[in-house]
Amino acid sequence: MNMPFSETTLVKDIVNQQPKTSDVFKRYRIDFCCGGNIPLSTAAAERSADLEQLKDELNEVFAKEANNTDNMEVWTDSSSADIISHISTRYHAPLLDELAQLSPYVTKVSKVHGDNHPELIKVYELFYQFKKEMIEHTQKEEDIVFPMLKKLDDPAAENREEMVNYITELEKEHDEVGKILSMLREVTSDYQLPLDACGTYTLVYKRLEALEGQTFMHVHLENNILFPRYI
Numbered sequence: 001m002n003m004p005f006s007e008t009t010l011v012k013d014i015v016n017q018q019p020k021t022s023d024v025f026k027r028y029r030i031d032f033c034c035g036g037n038i039p040l041s042t043a044a045a046e047r048s049a050d051l052e053q054l055k056d057e058l059n060e061v062f063a064k065e066a067n068n069t070d071n072m073e074v075w076t077d078s079s080s081a082d083i084i085s086h087i088s089t090r091y092h093a094p095l096l097d098e099l100a101q102l103s104p105y106v107t108k109v110s111k112v113h114g115d116n117h118p119e120l121i122k123v124y125e126l127f128y129q130f131k132k133e134m135i136e137h138t139q140k141e142e143d144i145v146f147p148m149l150k151k152l153d154d155p156a157a158e159n160r161e162e163m164v165n166y167i168t169e170l171e172k173e174h175d176e177v178g179k180i181l182s183m184l185r186e187v188t189s190d191y192q193l194p195l196d197a198c199g200t201y202t203l204v205y206k207r208l209e210a211l212e213g214q215t216f217m218h219v220h221l222e223n224n225i226l227f228p229r230y231i
Contacts, residue, residue: 003059007051011043012036012224014058016076020065022217024057029185033219034171034178075225083226084146091218092138095211099131102207109204117194122187127208130180134215137173145170152230160230167227174219181212 005014015022015032025032030043040058044051075083110124145166152163185191191205 003055004062005040005055005058007041007044007055008039010037011040012220014040015220016074016224018062018065019074019217021058021061022213022220024054024061026213026216028054031178033216033223034174036220036224075221080149080226080229083221084149087218087221087226088142088146091214091221092142095134095138095214095218098207098211099134102127102204102211103131105200105204105207109201113198113201116196119187123184123204123208126180126184126187130177130184133173133177133180137170137177140166141170149226149230163230167231171223171227174223177215178219181215184208185212 004017011025011030011032015025015036022032025043028044028047028049030047030049035043038046040054041051043049044054075086078086106124106127110120114120114124145163148159148163148166152160188205188208191209193202193205197205
């Protein structure tokens with residue numbers, strides 16, 4: 001089987017080659033954004049996953065998407081300005097809107113079902129921690145970091161050291177957000193709904209899981225494609 005990657009290929013590079021492989025990594029709970037700088041074999045071992053099965057599933061994605069005109073865009077060869085614009089419109093704006101829309105549902109579910117399902121109290125706490133972190137994070141990127149990155153495309157720019165410090169800070173924030181999402185997945189038992197889950201309960205879990213996927217791709221674009229250009 002001719003695979004476009006090997007067991008020594010870094011996880012982040014597999015996603016860079018074919019973004020749809022992120023769905024496979026999410027199923028295996030393999031971190032491809034903050035923790036993607038490790039070989040595929042190491043990632044599989046850390047999750048006690050069958051390496052050959054994982055490789056086969058990844059290769060199936062490559063084969064399926066080879067002729068798919070609706071394929072997710074690969075950003076490795078795009079300009080920084082285009083990536084920044086994409087992040088702002090595809091991730092930042094929808095994220096802030098979703099956080100605002102989802103907040104009352106998370107609050108309602110924790111109040112109504114928290115007595116019988118105490119894990120929902122933890123979901124409430126983690127969600128609002130995530131919300132606070134991401135609002136501050138995206139604001140910093142939009143107001144300070146992204147404008148600075150655009151200026152750094154000029155070879156004469158002089159504030160590169162300051163930019164590296166900002167990037168290091170942002171990557172640490174990404175790590176913290178990743179931990180929150182991991183705790184959310186753990187406390188919800190991989191977003192498994194109980195038998196007595198109502199419509200709002202179901203909505204919250206589905207939208208939280210979707211939010212996790214969007215955040216992973218958002219962070220992947222920054223950590224593994226955009227930021228390395230300036231370090």
